[in-house]
Amino acid sequence: MHSYLADEWVAVPRPSETNQSSHNNNSTNSNTTTAVPSTTSALPVATNATPVGLMRNNHNSGGSAQQPQQYRMQQPSSHITDMTNDLARMSTNEQMEMAMRLSAEAYQARQVAAAQPASRLGRTSSSAASAQQILERKSDAELAALLTDEAKLANLLVELPQVVQVQCVRNDLMRGNAELAKKNLAFDDKVKDLRNQINIVRSSEFSAASEAYDEVRKDYVAARKLADPDAIAAALRKALQVDETASEELVDRFQRGDGSMDTRTFVREYMELRRRYHTRELKRQAIVDL
Secondary structure (H helix, E strand, C coil): CCCCCCCEEEEEECHHHHHCCHHHHHHHHHHCEEEEECCCCCCCCCCCCCCEEEEEECCCCCCCECCCEEECCCCCCHHHHHHHHHHHCCCHHHHHHHHHHHHHHHHHHHHHHHHCCHHHCCCCCCCCCCHHHHHHCCCHHHHHHHHHCHHHHHHHHHCCHHHHHHHHHHHHHHHHHHHHHHHHHHCHHHHHHHHHHHHHHHHCHHHHHHHHHHHHHHHHHHHHHHHCHHHHHHHHHHHHHHHHHHHHHHHHHHHHCCCCCCHHHHHHHHHHHHHHHHHHHHHHHHHHCC
16 A cells, blocks of 8 residues: 655565565565655664665656666664564554655655745855755756756756855955946046146146256255265365465565565465465365265
8 A cells, every 4th residue: 555645665564474484575575565655764674675666656647656666775773673673563554654644744844945945045055955965856857858958957057056155246246346446437537637737737836846946956966066075175185286386486486586575474475375285184184084
């Protein structure tokens, strides 16, 4: 007996069959089974169950079930074995009631997950489904269509939560750049006004101020040249040569003895020239030693 509340079914043996002899286990367990839905909290399968058939209800074909696909079972743990023994002690009606309740819970959970719009997945990254989970919810036909149709695959990629989130961040950045560009364009008129003012100042006030600055600059350069130690030393050397020449001419005039200069006048003028000469020489040596 099957219930169509769930899409997937796992075959488990009836409780009455667990007490039969071991030589009838294979034939009985493979032919007489009870359908129990497979959900996230699926009921455990008995350890003596032979191949498990997973049957999916094909709603598009009017309720006809597809051929069951065989899957390899994992080794049950001790906890699963205990639950299996509890299940074996339940009656058939109790098993069916539990199967229907679990099927209803699984159906409601899938309906809630499907009701979430894809546009909100980018905003709620904590509850957003991953790409693997989205692909797991696809049927075989839908997966085959994604492999053959590039347009459908592109649409699926665009609707992924991670891609939607990246697009939201990109849109926010673009809006921020647009606002900054608008602010920069708002300063365009002000910049043009300031440039016009600068041109006016350059054509009128700047020319007069530039000429005055050039004159002051020339005076400054000349003063720097006069105050330069090398320039002062050169001027002192030139003055020393003048004093030395004047002293020699004075001596020549006194030695000629033409009566134009007496001894007292010669001594006074000569001492003045030599005193000035040695004073300038001391200044020159002091500047050179700096």
